[in-house]
Amino acid sequence: MSAITATIPAGLRSWSVSWPEYTPADITTPELRPSALAHHVPDWAEAAPAPTDVHDWDQRRHSALVPFELDERGWPLHPLGRTGFTGRNLGKWGENAAADPIxxxxxxxxxxxxxxxxxxxxxxAIPGGMVDPGETAPATLVRELREETGVDLSDHQPVILGQDLVDDWRQSDHAWVASTSALYLLPATVTAVAADDALDATWYPFGSLDQLNAAITAAGRTLYTAHRPLLQRALDHLAAVPPQG
Known part of the structure; x- marks a missing residue:
């Protein structure tokens, strides 16, 4: 079960189920509230105070990594159903495309x-981030990795593992994250130096998710829950292919 939607009863999560008493909490960050947007739009966010102010829903739905629907108001609905939250704490209404290089x-x-x-x-967490306007997911993979760790793998060809919803802590009923995850394989570790949105960059043992989690816990840190499924998919892929020479 999703950690964020765990408070929503399974039988009421689907948008097709009527729930008149549903009162999600508004998690709109102060800088994205209508009064704030009227004066200043952050460079990472769109200017629309509400989904009804977005005029390219047909295009967004056509290019979405994970299909989604609009409600009778024209508001995008989280593909997995109710989250317990409304409003926006992400750059865009609806799907926010990200890329995660493993x-x-x-x-x-x-x-x-x-x-x-x-x-x-x-x-x-995986050193990933949001896809910039006009940018492709492969380009985002390279850029985010370089910006956050100093590692440049622009000359490497990754294995695309999937395009999935991410249980991001900022998601709501009307704004969420979907990520392209990709696996880069190197013969040995390379120097990584934290920068941009990263406080540290660390190589951890990766024989299994349990081993990784134990190493992170031993270091006094915590593994980002939302990235566990992506890391497990990488492990599953590695188990299914022969090791590099």
Whole structure:
């Protein structure tokens, strides 16, 4: 079960189920409230105070990584149903496309994965981020990795693992994150230096998710819950292919 939607009874999560008493909490950050947007629009956000102020829903739905519907008001609905939250704490209404590069070095017992410490919620996470307007997911993978760790893998071809909804802490009924996750394989670790949105960049043992979590806990840190499924998918892929020579 999603950690964020855990407070929503399973039988009431679907938008097709009537729930007149549903009163989601508004998590709109102060700088995205209508009064604030009227004076200043952050460079990471769109200017629309409400989804009805967005005029390209047909295009957004056509290009979405994960299909979604609009309600009778023309508001986008989270593909997984009710979250318990309304409003916007993300750059865009509806889907916010992200890209997550999972960088793995070595084989077998020596295998490690590169994670950062996020500066917003102070947890260990994949060094990814939002796709900029006009940018492709492959370009975002390279840019975010370089910006947050100093590692440049522009000459490497990643394995695209999937396009999935991410249980992001900022999501609401009408704004959410969907990510393209990709696996980069290196023969050995490379120097990583934290920058941009990262407080630290660390290589951790990556034989299994339990091993990774234990190493992170031993370091006095916490693994970002939303990235666990993406990391497990990388492990599943690695288990299904022969090791590099």
């Amino acid at each position: 960088v793995v070095a070595g084989n077998g017992q020596q295998r490690q994965v590169l994670l950062i410490t996020r500066d917003d919620i102070h947890v260990e």
